[in-house]
Amino acid sequence: MSTMLEVKDLVVAYGKIKAVKGISFTVDEGQVVSLIGTNGAGKTTTLRTISGLLRPASGSIRFQGKRIDETPAHDIVSLGLAHSPEGRRIFPRLSVEQNLLLGAFARRDGDIKKDLQAAYDLFPILGERRAQAAGTFSGGEQQMLAMGRAMMSRPKLLMLDEPSMGLSPLMMKTVMSTVTTLQEQGTTILLVEQNAQAALKRASKGYVLEVGKIVLSGTGAELLESDEVRKAYLGED
Numbered sequence: 684m685s686t687m688l689e690v691k692d693l694v695v696a697y698g699k700i701k702a703v704k705g706i707s708f709t710v711d712e713g714q715v716v717s718l719i720g721t722n723g724a725g726k727t728t729t730l731r732t733i734s735g736l737l738r739p740a741s742g743s744i745r746f747q748g749k750r751i752d753e754t755p756a757h758d759i760v761s762l763g764l765a766h767s768p769e770g771r772r773i774f775p776r777l778s779v780e781q782n783l784l785l786g787a788f789a790r791r792d793g794d795i796k797k798d799l800q801a802a803y804d805l806f807p808i809l810g811e812r813r814a815q816a817a818g819t820f821s822g823g824e825q826q827m828l829a830m831g832r833a834m835m836s837r838p839k840l841l842m843l844d845e846p847s848m849g850l851s852p853l854m855m856k857t858v859m860s861t862v863t864t865l866q867e868q869g870t871t872i873l874l875v876e877q878n879a880q881a882a883l884k885r886a887s888k889g890y891v892l893e894v895g896k897i898v899l900s901g902t903g904a905e906l907l908e909s910d911e912v913r914k915a916y917l918g919e920d
């Protein structure tokens with residue numbers, strides 16, 4: 684299995700405050716890798732840095748062997764790395780379809796219609812409501828839209844920032860089972876979650892982030908069984 688993403692000794696700071704304090708991890712092709720941690724652990728900061736929206740203070744990020752830590756964000760999308768952000772960040776006044784098309788901005792080929800259909804196959808509600816203003820969608824529907832939009836760039840690696848946040852258990856199940864579907868279709872996934880159970884169940888590999896440092900790693904199953912994870916993240920005594 685080849686390494687798709689390699690993050691090495693990554694440090695990210697906001698002014699004098701270090702939010703990420705020297706983390707290293709890898710994502711292999713075809714895997715779902717989960718990064719879990721509580722509020723403020725540095726999960727979003729890590730994803731935003733990989734996407735090129737923030738610059739590291741030190742360390743390196745390689746995507747398919749190529750360093751990307753100085754590459755502009757739009758070029759990173761073109762290389763095949765997409766980010767579905769926390770809080771979804773959809774465009775509320777635009778229609779569902781217009782939002783999806785924005786996800787294809789970096790594409791130059793002519794298959795965009797086919798990919799729209801693939802997004803509608805993945806989440807039928809997006810197709811049924813393609814002309815509806817996205818701002819009128821529920822939280823779960825907006826999450827589906829954000830994932831569909833990220834898939835429109837045909838990513839090799841999809842990064843999902845807390846897709847389960849604020850969703851009903853049923854909606855969460857739908858969104859999470861899509862993670863498995865996308866993996867089966869050949870997409871590699873880096874999943875950031877506070878919901879350790881949902882994220883680790885699906886993960887080939889997981890990392891636990893605490894105040895900017897990786898404190899534990901292992902297979903998803905190993906982490907779900909570990910006492911530390913059970914106590915801190917699954918609320919067990």
Ligand SMILES: Nc1ncnc2c1ncn2[C@@H]1O[C@H](COP(=O)(O)OP(=O)(O)OP(=O)(O)O)[C@@H](O)[C@H]1O
Nearest residue numbers: 697700702720721722723724725726727728729877
């Ligand atoms: N723009 C910013 N300016 C200053 N500090 C920031 C900024 N964004 C995040 N931080 C700080 O960096 C740390 C890591 O934040 P980050 O959002 O990466 O955590 P997180 O693990 O994604 O948390 P959450 O699950 O709450 O989203 C926190 O202490 C946060 O307050």
